[in-house]
Amino acid sequence: MEYDWIWKSAIVALAGLVLLRIAGRKSISQMTAATTVIMISIGTMIVQPIANREIGKAVGSAAVFVLFLFLMEYLQIRWDGLERLISGRAVPIIENGQLLVSNLRKTRITVDQLEVRLRQLGVANIGDVKNATMEVNGQIGYELMEHARPVTLGDLERILGLQPGMSLNTSVLFQEVRQNHHPTPVDPKLQ
Template sequence: MELAWIWKSIFIVFAGMILLRFAGRKSISQMSVATTVIMISIGTTIVQPIANHAMWIAVGSATMFIISLIIIEYLQLKYDWFEKLMSGRSKVLIENGQINQHNLRSMRMTVDQLEMRLRQNGVSSISDVSTVTLEPNGQIGYELMRHAKPVTIGDLERILGLKFESTPDQSTLFQEVKSNQHASSIDPKLQ
């Protein structure tokens, strides 16, 4: 029975994966405060059974954490005040090209940190940005000024007066998701 911890470890990993699958598909960067706390709790709980032989209690606790997360997310969908309480709201950091120093300070963010995040998103000048928000998940959202927005194919078609038809027979990544099949099973040329 000395090697029983190996099987327990494997079982706990699979149980954790199944439970986290029920929790949803959010990446770590998109997790809310509640999700982060629950995921840390699950991680701590899942490790415990190997040390103290309480495997079913750990799985039961992890299940309760996931159920709590699902209830919290449901309540956030149902009640706006609960979502605001649990996740917060987006904060405007730049409005009409001007930095909102008050909101920047309340988010404990420096201008240098804001500029770094904008650069990471391909923005090279604050004067090119109309609005920047800090979202509850920590990501920034932004809207470029009209002069800095990229031209789309639709814009070019309108400018040039052209009309092109799309080719629906081409395989795309979105078709894979919609049909629930890998591209190789959709397009025989890819096999």
């Protein structure tokens, strides 16, 4: 048929979507090297049948790639050494507030690029970072210095003098409001 490429394209696209859905929900930024290779291979295999008229083989090949991906992920869970070999490990790039220049070189990232990525994460000053790592998925993991950390509920409870687990509603500040009793302020001039 002259227009059979239309329905073949639709079948291949649908099969590709189903197989990629089965393969997992990882976003592109979280894909490991193995996942990236498999996804590129599936994309290549999906395009080929339109030209070669081999839809069954393309879908079968894509299914083999997905099974291979499952096998690799399973083996990485079972053996830590294999995970380290295939996916790698996080690399420290800032430790105790100090840039680890040699590790920046290993990850092929410049200080300027690190600053850009930290700004994208909401960190205004590289000096505010206590520890940072380049994760295996290419993202930056970081811990802020004590002075740069946002206030947590626990911090607020300590500041207000609350017992751990006591809600803010039971604090001294709100007892007056809940009891609808407001002590009359004493004017120091009258004393």
